[in-house]
Amino acid sequence: MVKQVYQYAVAFITLVMVIGGGVFAFMSIADYVSPNTYVESFEDYKNMRGYKGEGAVEKEEISEEELRALYDAMIVQQREQSKQYALNSFIKSLGWIIIPLPIFLFFQRRINREKKNRS
Structure with missing residues (x-):
C-alpha cells in the first residue's frame, strides 16, 4: 500500500513539474516573439540626458538628431535584452520538462505493470 x-x-509530482515547465516554456516563447518592454518617451529621455550631471546647471551640447539616434539605440538594446532574457527563460523551462519527464514515464510504466500483475 505504501509503495503504491x-x-x-x-508520478503526480513529476507530471505537475512537466506541465509547469510546458506553461513556462510557452510564456517564454511568447515573450520572445512579442517582447514586452517598457520604453520611456523621447521627451523623458531628452530631459534625463539634458544635463551633464546631478546638480550641474550647464546643458550638454547634443543635437536633436544625435539625441534621437541615442534614444533609438537604447530602445533596440532594451528589446534585444528582453528577447535574450526570454530565450534564457525558455532554456530553463526546458529543464523543468526534460528532467522530470523520464522519471514520470518510469513510474507510470511501473504503475501500469503492477496493475496488470494484480489482474
Missing part, C-alpha cells in the same frame, strides 16, 4: 502511494505521488 509513493509511486502515485512521484
Whole structure:
C-alpha cells in the first residue's frame, strides 16, 4: 500500500513539474516573439540626458538628431535584452520538462505493470 502511494505521488509530482515547465516554456516563447518592454518617451529621455550631471546647471551640447539616434539605440538594446532574457527563460523551462519527464514515464510504466500483475 505504501509503495503504491509513493509511486502515485512521484508520478503526480513529476507530471505537475512537466506541465509547469510546458506553461513556462510557452510564456517564454511568447515573450520572445512579442517582447514586452517598457520604453520611456523621447521627451523623458531628452530631459534625463539634458544635463551633464546631478546638480550641474550647464546643458550638454547634443543635437536633436544625435539625441534621437541615442534614444533609438537604447530602445533596440532594451528589446534585444528582453528577447535574450526570454530565450534564457525558455532554456530553463526546458529543464523543468526534460528532467522530470523520464522519471514520470518510469513510474507510470511501473504503475501500469503492477496493475496488470494484480489482474
